[in-house]
Amino acid sequence: MKQRKKTYRELASEFKRTKSEKSFTELYHKMYPGMIRYVTKIVKDGDLAQDLVSEIFAKVHAKIHTYDPAWEITTWAYRIAYNQCMGHFRKKKKQPITLSLLGGNTEDEDSSLMEILLLREDESMSTDEHIEEDELIKQQFNFTKDAITALPPMYKPYMVECFFNGKTYKEIAAMMQKHERGVTVQTVKNRIFRGRKILKGQIKSFEAAL
Numbered sequence: 001m002k003q004r005k006k007t008y009r010e011l012a013s014e015f016k017r018t019k020s021e022k023s024f025t026e027l028y029h030k031m032y033p034g035m036i037r038y039v040t041k042i043v044k045d046g047d048l049a050q051d052l053v054s055e056i057f058a059k060v061h062a063k064i065h066t067y068d069p070a071w072e073i074t075t076w077a078y079r080i081a082y083n084q085c086m087g088h089f090r091k092k093k094k095q096p097i098t099l100s101l102l103g104g105n106t107e108d109e110d111s112s113l114m115e116i117l118l119l120r121e122d123e124s125m126s127t128d129e130h131i132e133e134d135e136l137i138k139q140q141f142n143f144t145k146d147a148i149t150a151l152p153p154m155y156k157p158y159m160v161e162c163f164f165n166g167k168t169y170k171e172i173a174a175m176m177q178k179h180e181r182g183v184t185v186q187t188v189k190n191r192i193f194r195g196r197k198i199l200k201g202q203i204k205s206f207e208a209a210l
Contacts, residue, residue, distance in 0.1 A: 012073035016064045024064075028057055031074065035081060042085045052088060056081045147202045148195075155195030162192050
């Protein structure tokens, strides 16, 4: 009888519980194809992507105790991957083309659009089936880009500067003060928070229509 393959979450939970290198190796090989594609899309460099993915999995290994099995391991690990890529670009003082789609704010307390857009992992998917997944992610990215630019004027410039241009709250506040009196860092936080709520609603409607 063919043994059922363990899911991402099962492997992650097992590794967290046992610290078994066998479990981690299985998790690594299961997650690697999607992770290398995701990182390559951001950095646009295959060799660099491989180096970053090695660092990402080292962090997954070291930080597994912080993983909450109530969430998909892919969502948690891809957030680590996103932060690792952005850290690379900050060191190089460069910004990737895809940053405008994934969200580029460097504020620690702010969550990027990555968390909104990341697909729930289908445990039964093969590597070949990820081609269809990639196309869906592309559709989501394009929809989100259009949705941000269509936001009400009160929120649009704040969201554009945060997610398209990678500005910090402080930088956005200084920029907006030239056009609107009384803008503070808290103003920026509030408007981005409300803009994101509108955006999440639009994305849910989009996903329901797929």
